[in-house]
Amino acid sequence: MANCVTCVSKVYHGVIEDVIAGVREFFLDEGLDEQVLGELRQLWEQKLQRANVIDTSEPGSGSSTASSTSHHGGHHHQQQAQQQQQQQQQQQQQQPTQPAQAPTAVVTNLVPVQITVPAQQAGGVPKTITIHVPSTALANGVAGQQLQAILSSPTAAHTFALEASRAAEIIQRKLNQALEENGITLPPQLQQYNHINTTQVDGAGDEPISFPSTSKAPTQSTSNPRAASKEPLELSLSMDNKILDDIVYQRLKETQVDGSYGTGDSSSEISDDDDDDDDDKDEEDDKKSIDGEEEDDDADGQEDEPLNSADDVSEDDNTDMFDTDNVVVCQYDKITRVRNKWKFTLKDGIMNLKGKDYVFQKAIGEGEW
Amino acid sequence: MSSYQLYRNTTLGNTLQETLDELIQFQQISPSTALRVLLQFDRAINAALANKVRARINFKANKLNTYRFCDNVWTFLMTDVEFKEVQDFAQVDKLKIVACDGRGPGPGGASGGTAND
Numbered sequence: 415m416a417n418c419v420t421c422v423s424k425v426y427h428g429v430i431e432d433v434i435a436g437v438r439e440f441f442l443d444e445g446l447d448e449q450v451l452g453e454l455r456q457l458w459e460q461k462l463q464r465a466n467v468i469d470t471s472e473p474g475s476g477s478s479t480a481s482s483t484s485h486h487g488g489h490h491h492q493q494q495a496q497q498q499q500q501q502q503q504q505q506q507q508q509q510p511t512q513p514a515q516a517p518t519a520v521v522t523n524l525v526p527v528q529i530t531v532p533a534q535q536a537g538g539v540p541k542t543i544t545i546h547v548p549s550t551a552l553a554n555g556v557a558g559q560q561l562q563a564i565l566s567s568p569t570a571a572h573t574f575a576l577e578a579s580r581a582a583e584i585i586q587r588k589l590n591q592a593l594e595e596n597g598i599t600l601p602p603q604l605q606q607y608n609h610i611n612t613t614q615v616d617g618a619g620d621e622p623i624s625f626p627s628t629s630k631a632p633t634q635s636t637s638n639p640r641a642a643s644k645e646p647l648e649l650s651l652s653m654d655n656k657i658l659d660d661i662v663y664q665r666l667k668e669t670q671v672d673g674s675y676g677t678g679d680s681s682s683e684i685s686d687d688d689d690d691d692d693d694d695k696d697e698e699d700d701k702k703s704i705d706g707e708e709e710d711d712d713a714d715g716q717e718d719e720p721l722n723s724a725d726d727v728s729e730d731d732n733t734d735m736f737d738t739d740n741v742v743v744c745q746y747d748k749i750t751r752v753r754n755k756w757k758f759t760l761k762d763g764i765m766n767l768k769g770k771d772y773v774f775q776k777a778i779g780e781g782e783w
Numbered sequence: 784m785s786s787y788q789l790y791r792n793t794t795l796g797n798t799l800q801e802t803l804d805e806l807i808q809f810q811q812i813s814p815s816t817a818l819r820v821l822l823q824f825d826r827a828i829n830a831a832l833a834n835k836v837r838a839r840i841n842f843k844a845n846k847l848n849t850y851r852f853c854d855n856v857w858t859f860l861m862t863d864v865e866f867k868e869v870q871d872f873a874q875v876d877k878l879k880i881v882a883c884d885g886r887g888p889g890p891g892g893a894s895g896g897t898a899n900d
Binding site: 760767 | 829
């Protein structure tokens with residue numbers, strides 16, 4: 415059922431345009447850059463295409479706006495032309511605004527990025543290369559793109575074969591160059607890498623211990639899935655959210671009892687005590703429950719469990735049934751029933767059938783209960 | 784001026800929410816901004832469906848398994864449903880319909896239930 419597949423795509427892109435236009439003002443009021451709006455739109459359209467529910471043969475937003483202009487014409491065309499012009503202007507303004515933002519960013523939020531290189535030879539050891547990226551560069555995706563380019567270049571393989579610290583320097587230097595080319599001012603901590611300096615000095619803003627960083631698995635792949643997935647050498651790119659680190663570190667420092675980094679020890683002591691208490695309680699409970707069970711078993715034999723389990727009316731059927739892929743989300747005009755014959759009059763609906771999206775203005779149906 | 788949040792659990796709505804979540808994670812927008820965007824999405828999708836769509840569909844369900852009417856929201860579970868448009872048709876084994884009142888949201892708006900119970 416085609417349901418005018420291009421109509422669906424048109425409607426969706428129309429909605430995207432509406433939303434973006436509608437929030438543009440709000441974004442500007444909030445002080446958010448036009449670039450963020452552009453990124454929102456881009457990510458949204460990318461995901462939509464990946465979801466593959468629209469059968470578009472048109473690659474991306476550029477040509478889709480072209481095709482929709484041919485359909486709509488007039489008002490919409492003007493809107494889109496204006497938006498494209500604005501986007502171009504914003505991109506040109508982007509570089510001048512970056513240095514303006516740099517002074518505030520020089521309070522140096524440096525995010526340590528760990529690149530894990532799998533063992534190059536059989537029996538080798540995977541090594542971790544750590545470089546530092548300004549969090550602003552990370553946030554607007556520039557660092558991610560540059561890093562991706564650096565890591566997928568042909569010389570990258572040679573770099574990985576070197577020792578970890580040497581490789582880190584080289585990659586750091588390349589990243590610095592790339593960031594500078596993109597108009598991002600480097601904080602002083604990173605600028606030292608531009609001089610050939612063998613001693614590596616951590617920036618002031620970094621947590622020297624990288625306290626929870628190595629154990630923070632959740633932030634690993636979620637923060638930069640695109641870069642990691644496109645990496646041909648199958649590196650794993652892990653990024654620690656420095657601000658989260660700060661919060662955790664502050665909280666742990668407050669609860670710290672002894673030593674400079676003894677939080678691990680003190681927390682384990684506390685947990686040991688808790689475990690002991692819990693174990694004692696569990697043993698008592700177990701004894702009681704065992705006594706109870708023994709009595710029950712003696713009295714009723716083994717009929718308790720089957721009886722109890724049969725008490726459950728099959729609520730499971732509903733939960734299984736609810737887990738369908740085919741969903742229609744709509745509004746109802748009229749729902750009628752005669753005995754067990756139901757009639758539905760629906761409107762303004764979006765359907766997802768077998769993975770494909772359809773929309774309708776009106777839908778009439780019937781079913782027997 | 785509130786619209787149904789019903790359409791947030793669709794492909795379009797879910798992709799938008801994922802995108803907003805990613806931006807929040809990168810700290811590019813605040814959660815309240817994301818909420819505003821979603822509210823704008825609600826308005827836009829409701830308007831688009833009301834004005835821009837013209838398709839009419841008929842369907843027939845072999846069996847209506849479950850019906851539920853709660854908080855002015857109908858939820859139906861059906862099996863073996865056949866959809867017909869002008870010349871095409873499609874058929875699915877299991878179908879779930881979530882429908883809000885077509886006369887408009889009541890006082891305080893409506894979230895239209897969840898399609899993922």
